[in-house]
Amino acid sequence: MPHQPPPIHTGAQLIAHSLKSLDVRILFGIVGIPVIEVAEACLALGIKFVSFRNEQAASASTYGYLTGRPEVCLVSVGRGCCMLWLV
DSSP states (O other), rough: OOOOOOOOOHHHHHHHHEEEEEEEEEEEEEEGGGGGHHHHHHHTTTTTEESSSSSHHHHHHHHHHHHHHEEEEEEEEEEEEEEEEEO
């Protein structure tokens, strides 16, 4: 029987599945209340999360330059808002 992907029920799961389909393997960022669900959904799909203390360090594009792979930065920018950059 063919493997069925798990159903998508939330926006966070949709983001995580989209990143997985782009072959993103590592997510950089700062997890705050507005984005914790996105980070957890990514972790559930096997995308690693590397945490930083500030946005400037998390958004550094060194990983992308050195590996040629897409870099994603996930940060909370205020009440109820989140930003996701794909470099």
